[in-house]
Amino acid sequence: MRILVLGGTVFLSAAVAAEAVARGHEVTCAARGSSGEPPAGVSFVRVDRDAPDGLAPLAGREFDAVVDVARLPSQVRRAVAALGEGVRHWTFVSSISVYTDNSTPGQNPHTGQVHDPLSADADEADVENYGPAKVSCEQAVLAALADRANVVRAGLIVGPGDRSDRFTYWPVRLARGGEVLAPGAPGDPVQVIDVRDLAAWIVRSAESGVVGVFDATGPTVGRGEFLDRVAAGVSDAVAGAGAGASAEPELTWVDQEFLVAQEVNPWAGPRSLPVWLPRPEYAGMLDHDVSATLAAGLAVRDLGQTARDTLVWAREAGRDLADGPDGPDGPDGPDGADGADPAGLRAGLTAKEEAEVLAAWHRR
Numbered sequence: 563m564r565i566l567v568l569g570g571t572v573f574l575s576a577a578v579a580a581e582a583v584a585r586g587h588e589v590t591c592a593a594r595g596s597s598g599e600p601p602a603g604v605s606f607v608r609v610d611r612d613a614p615d616g617l618a619p620l621a622g623r624e625f626d627a628v629v630d631v632a633r634l635p636s637q638v639r640r641a642v643a644a645l646g647e648g649v650r651h652w653t654f655v656s657s658i659s660v661y662t663d664n665s666t667p668g669q670n671p672h673t674g675q676v677h678d679p680l681s682a683d684a685d686e687a688d689v690e691n692y693g694p695a696k697v698s699c700e701q702a703v704l705a706a707l708a709d710r711a712n713v714v715r716a717g718l719i720v721g722p723g724d725r726s727d728r729f730t731y732w733p734v735r736l737a738r739g740g741e742v743l744a745p746g747a748p749g750d751p752v753q754v755i756d757v758r759d760l761a762a763w764i765v766r767s768a769e770s771g772v773v774g775v776f777d778a779t780g781p782t783v784g785r786g787e788f789l790d791r792v793a794a795g796v797s798d799a800v801a802g803a804g805a806g807a808s809a810e811p812e813l814t815w816v817d818q819e820f821l822v823a824q825e826v827n828p829w830a831g832p833r834s835l836p837v838w839l840p841r842p843e844y845a846g847m848l849d850h851d852v853s854a855t856l857a858a859g860l861a862v863r864d865l866g867q868t869a870r871d872t873l874v875w876a877r878e879a880g881r882d883l884a885d886g887p888d889g890p891d892g893p894d895g896p897d898g899a900d901g902a903d904p905a906g907l908r909a910g911l912t913a914k915e916e917a918e919v920l921a922a923w924h925r926r
C-alpha cells in the first residue's frame with residue numbers, strides 16, 4: 563500500500579512509519595522535520611501544517627491510507643479536505659483525554675462521554691484544550707470519512723523513544739534497585755501501551771480496513787503487578803550491567819495522602835511519581851475497557867520486554883535518574899532544583915527526593 567504518515571519524525575508516528583516500511587509498504591512521511599528524522603526507508607516531504615496551504619507539497623500525490631497524529635482541528639480539517647477523497651483508509655490518532663469522566667473504571671467508546679468540541683473556529687494548542695481539540699479533530703475525520711476511518715483513542719504510550727519519561731522512570735528506577743518508593747496501593751489499576759504494539763495495530767488495521775472508534779491501550783494490571791513485571795524485565799539488564807547495578811528492588815508502598823503532603827506530583831514532570839494518579843478523581847483513567855480493541859487485533863507484548871527495551875534505550879540516550887549514589891554533583895548531574903529537567907529524565911523523583919520522602923515515611 564501507499565501509506566502517508568502525517569508526522570513520522572518522532573515516537574508514535576515514527577514507529578508507525580517504521581512498521582509500515584517493515585511490512586513492505588511504500589511510505590511517505592510529511593512533517594516539518596523539526597522533531598527529528600523520519601525512519602529509514604520512507605520518502606520525506608517537508609510540510610508545515612500551520613500554513614493554510616501547508617499541504618501543497620503533497621498535491622497530486624495519491625495514497626491508499628493516511629495516518630494522522632495532529633492535535634489542531636484546523637490541521638485535521640485541511641488534511642481531510644486535501645487528501646481524503648481517494649483514500650481507502652484513514653487513521654486518526656486521538657486520545658483517552660477526549661473523555662470527560664476520568665474517575666469511572668471500565669469505560670469504552672460506547673459508554674464514555676466525550677468533551678464538547680472546541681467552537682468551530684477555535685484552534686487552540688493550549689494543553690487545557692487538548693481533549694476538546696481532539697474531539698473536534700475526531701469529528702472532522704468522522705464527518706468526512708466515517709466508513710473509512712479508524713479513530714484510535716490512545717492511552718499512555720510508552721517504550722523506547724518516549725521523551726516524556728512517564729514510564730521510563732520505572733525501568734530506570736527499578737534497575738537501580740534498593741528501597742523503591744511505590745505510590746498508592748498494589749491494587750491500583752495501571753494501563754499502558756507499548757508504542758511498537760500500537761504502531762503495529764495501526765498499520766495492520768489500515769491493511770485490513772478496520773474502522774470504528776477504539777480505546778487503544780493495554781489490559782489493566784494492578785500497580786503491584788506492574789512494578790513486579792517491570793522489575794523482572796529489567797533484571798537481566800541489571801545482572802549484566804556490572805558497576806551501578808544494585809540489589810533486588812524492595813518496594814515500600816506509600817499512600818496517596820502522604821505523597822500529597824510531601825508535595826510529590828502525580829503522573830509527570832519534576833518531583834513526580836509516574837503512572838500514579840490521584841484517586842478517586844482519576845481512578846478510571848488507566849482502567850479502560852479495551853476488549854473491543856483486543857478483539858480487533860491489538861496485540862500487546864509482555865510488559866517486561868517493554869521495560870527492558872525502554873531501559874536499553876534510556877541508557878543509550880543518556881537518560882538516568884538525577885542525584886545518583888554519587889550525590890548531586892556526581893556523574894548523574896544536577897538535581898533539577900533550578901527548575902531544569904532532572905538530569906536525563908523528565909519525570910520522576912531524583913534519588914535524593916525519593917530518599918527524603920522515604921525517610922519521612924519511616925519517621926511518621
Ligand SMILES: NC(=O)c1ccc[n+]([C@@H]2O[C@H](COP(=O)([O-])OP(=O)(O)OC[C@H]3O[C@@H](n4cnc5c(N)ncnc54)[C@H](OP(=O)(O)O)[C@@H]3O)[C@@H](O)[C@H]2O)c1
Binds near residue numbers: 575630657718
Ligand atoms: N504520548 C502519549 O502517551 C499519548 C497518549 C494519548 C494520545 N497520544 C497521541 O498520540 C500521538 C503521538 O504522536 P507522535 O508520538 O508522533 O508525537 P507528536 O508530538 O504528536 O508528533 C507530531 C508529529 O507531527 C509533526 N508536526 C507537528 N507540527 C507540525 C506542523 N505544523 N506541520 C507539519 N508537521 C507537524 C511532527 O513533526 P515535526 O515537528 O518534525 O514537524 C511530528 O512528526 C498524538 O496524536 C498524541 O495526541 C499520545
